[in-house]
Amino acid sequence: MTVITDEVVCAPRAGTLYDVLDLILDRGIVIDVFLRVSLVGIEILKVDARIVVASVDTYLRFAEICNRLDLDHDSTSRTVPELFGGASGSAARVGAKKAATSVGGKVKDALGMGDGHDDEDDERDERDEDDDKQPRRRTASRSSGSRTRSRHRDDEG
Amino acid sequence: MSIYLYGVTRAEVPVPRGVRGVGDPPGKLRKLVAGGLAAVVGDAPEGLRARRRYVQAHQEVLLALAAGGPLLPTRFGVVVADDEAVTGRLHADAHGYAAALDRVAGRCEMNLKASPVEAGVADLVREDPRLQRLRQESRRRPGYDVSIRLGEAVETGLRRRAVGAAQQVASVLSGLADEVQAGPEVPGCVLNVSFLVAADRVAECRAAFDGAADRVAGRAELRLTGPLPCYSFSGLPAPAGA
Numbered sequence: 001m002t003v004i005t006d007e008v009v010c011a012p013r014a015g016t017l018y019d020v021l022d023l024i025l026d027r028g029i030v031i032d033v034f035l036r037v038s039l040v041g042i043e044i045l046k047v048d049a050r051i052v053v054a055s056v057d058t059y060l061r062f063a064e065i066c067n068r069l070d071l072d073h074d075s076t077s078r079t080v081p082e083l084f085g086g087a088s089g090s091a092a093r094v095g096a097k098k099a100a101t102s103v104g105g106k107v108k109d110a111l112g113m114g115d116g117h118d119d120e121d122d123e124r125d126e127r128d129e130d131d132d133k134q135p136r137r138r139t140a141s142r143s144s145g146s147r148t149r150s151r152h153r154d155d156e157g
Numbered sequence: 158m159s160i161y162l163y164g165v166t167r168a169e170v171p172v173p174r175g176v177r178g179v180g181d182p183p184g185k186l187r188k189l190v191a192g193g194l195a196a197v198v199g200d201a202p203e204g205l206r207a208r209r210r211y212v213q214a215h216q217e218v219l220l221a222l223a224a225g226g227p228l229l230p231t232r233f234g235v236v237v238a239d240d241e242a243v244t245g246r247l248h249a250d251a252h253g254y255a256a257a258l259d260r261v262a263g264r265c266e267m268n269l270k271a272s273p274v275e276a277g278v279a280d281l282v283r284e285d286p287r288l289q290r291l292r293q294e295s296r297r298r299p300g301y302d303v304s305i306r307l308g309e310a311v312e313t314g315l316r317r318r319a320v321g322a323a324q325q326v327a328s329v330l331s332g333l334a335d336e337v338q339a340g341p342e343v344p345g346c347v348l349n350v351s352f353l354v355a356a357d358r359v360a361e362c363r364a365a366f367d368g369a370a371d372r373v374a375g376r377a378e379l380r381l382t383g384p385l386p387c388y389s390f391s392g393l394p395a396p397a398g399a
Contacts, residue, residue, distance in 0.1 A: 027388035
């Protein structure tokens with residue numbers, strides 16, 4: 001549900017996973033009296049899920065901001081690594097207008113995330129999980145990818 | 158074959174069409190009716206894990222279900238041995254589930270999260286004599302220790318400012334909600350609170366949030382998510398005499 005539309009803002013929607021992850025994983029009925037099959041490791045995996053979902057959702061949000069940007073207006077910053085520096089960092093949260101606006105300028109330099117980003121990212125997510133890689137490593141490899149992109153851009157400019 | 162449990166609803170609530178469940182390939186949804194209650198379940202996938210795609214599927218099933226009637230959403234990852242274990246449990250505590258469903262009927266959950274913002278540090282320093290003192294000290298005699306103290310004081314100030322702003326907004330929303338429930342602690346959040354809101358007041362809630370959030374703009378980053386399934390308001394009433 002997107003409500004705030006007057007600026008470049010990604011308002012939280014019901015479908016945005018990261019902001020409700022705590023509820024999905026920690027709230028809701030459990031019904032312990034049921035013959036609940038204890039899912040091996042699911043408690044531990046919650047932590048990993050937070051990291052994975054956080055980073056993917058961050059990319060998706062930035063992609064959405066990107067798509068709404070008016071690129072005819074020049075940006076003041078091009079620090080892409082900062083953008084992807086941490087999924088839980090302040091740049092990852094774009095609810096407030098100020099935060100979103102200040103991030104917006106940086107996002108202009110993070111172009112290259114097209115419409116297929118969502119699927120591609122999810123595939124990557126799935127593949128990595130299948131390979132039993134640590135989400136941390138995956139996150140790290142993603143951000144180094146971003147740096148590469150940013151260097152490339154600098155060479156051009 | 159063990160089964161994956163999505164939630165408990167009333168018997169007449171339809172299983173949403175075209176919604177894919179948890180699993181690879183996505184599991185089919187079916188309904189287990191027990192008296193006036195029903196559980197919505199699917200086959201539990203092998204190697205169920207908290208993958209993004211699975212958590213998303215879980216959430217989407219619940220959103221679709223909640224659109225059709227009152228729902229007690231299950232936490233992600235509840236797997237039950239077989240159908241009889243589910244229906245037996247529903248029969249055993251039919252009154253409790255019915256009461257819990259009445260509580261959430263016609264209502265939804267709205268979740269408010271607040272985080273500090275780094276914007277406006279200048280204002281923060283202007284308003285805080287201790288910060289001004291530390292800043293002057295730091296400029297006169299720069300050093301590691303004073304930098305740490307200054308930075309820590311700024312961080313504390315940003316958090317305090319965010320908490321105050323978030324509480325203002327939360328109190329506005331509380332006035333529109335039937336119930337309020339604190340959420341789990343979330344890294345980076347200074348406030349995480351859920352509101353049980355009548356479905357026909359969601360728009361009012363949004364408008365109130367926008368107004369309140371505008372008034373505290375620059376002091377906290379606020380995110381209102383919903384309407385959601387009533388994750389935080391679905392507990393069964395305590396058994397009588399317990």
